[in-house]
Amino acid sequence: MAEATIPILEMKNAGKIYAQGARRIEALRGANLRVKKGEFICLIGASGCGKSTLLRMAAGFEAATSGEALMWDVPIAGPGPSRGMVFQDYGLFPWLSVRDNIGFGPKSRGRTKAEIRDTTERFIELVGLQNFADVHPHQLSGGMKQRVAIARALALQPTVLLMDEPFGALDAITRQRLQIELNRIVAQTDVTLLFVTHSIEEALVLGDRIVVLGNAPSTVLEVVDVTDLGGPESVEYSQMRGRLRGLLAVDQEEGEVEDHGGLD
């Protein structure tokens, strides 16, 4: 049972400094994180706090400038299909139909025609887009586009799905509907999730564990387990919400104080 003990993803004291000419911007400092199989982890923090950087490191788009980013205990060398990624702006291919967008991954990986067809059909069904399989993305609403993007990422059967504020551009109603959908999809596929959001509510509704990041250069402030939390009406839920708000707000104030100091 090695799988149970080794985390799928692990960040060990991971830091990231971007160099822009002479300027050096520290986005992340000493972040520690362990993602175990089957977990739904939400990364939460204010805008620009480095949560996307952490996610992009997990995806392999960015390399850590200090510390380590590991998958199955092996350093992440670059992007790969075992870590499917879903982006806020969908990233659908406008020249392909919904069906071909979802089939793009399997096709690129050289699967057989029958395999591609079966996988594609299965995931079109999973996200409920049977009636839209042959339209092009520009004809879809934002919520539908994100469903396609999720199906496309899942079509390569990734070990972990990385989602970068996937519902951030959607209206409240669509967002809520997709949160419910995502929970259903996760239950049906056993995929592990690392989900970036800046919404406390979203993190509480979706996550098993919530990882709170502080302001830049940010690090993991706290990891809270919300598996056994009751519904939004329960006392525990509102207590937890209050606690998370407190964590994020307090940190924000400190950040502002620091900013003033920097200006002086």
Added chain:
Amino acid sequence: MAASTSAPAIARPRAIGWARLPAWLRYTVIAALLVVVWHLYAVHKGPLVMATPWQSVQALWDGWRDGNLAHATWTTLRLLFEGIAIGIVVAAVLVAFATLSKFGEDLLAFLTAVLNPLPGVAILPLAMLIFGLNETALRFVLANATVWPLAIAVSTGFKTTNPTLVAVGRNIGLRRVRVITDILAPAALPYAVAGLKTAWAFGWRTIIAAELVFGVAGAKGGVGNYINDARLNLLPPKMFAALLVIAVLGVVFEALFGLLERRTVIRWGMKTS
């Protein structure tokens, strides 16, 4: 009042008289007016300088029937297609190279900066010295005239491709060459079609001009050569017949590009019509 519902944002004068006529009738009237002006001017100038519209149509009919004009047209189009095809291949290689390496990027930037502003036909004398008085010289000139607008357009398309699309490709595990062929190339299609339109227009002007020069040099050739021959033989109707062919082909190809765009980039929402 029905007209006001479809009025554009900028208020136009209320449709009266002319504007109320159907489009086909408006354009037919304009064409008829121009034909009348043409006829009057031709009669005024005399048959050694100008052909009347009717003489031109007759010459067009005769030229097409005896095969000379058709052959000239085909020669021009064939050379143009060959030149553009070479231009497309070279542009594709240059842009791919520019995407894969910094040196390639610099090379492309330098070449386009220097060679794109150069009128295509300007290098014809050089091409004639290098290749001789043959079609290869024309192909070379045409390829040069088309490769730069194409390369600029496609490389702009590559550079403006939404980075998320590239990220999706890398996430799936595509390597750099596959990212170019499977993602950047289709994503740049609106630019590629626009570049092709420009390349076509550049190439069309270049080959007619080049053939005029070749005509002087005495080579057998296309529509430009046909026009020059007509001038030398004092046959204005033939000249006008060739001009009509060039104008009609221009309109036809413009329509074909429009069709291509509607079938692809407009249908896919990558370009608004």
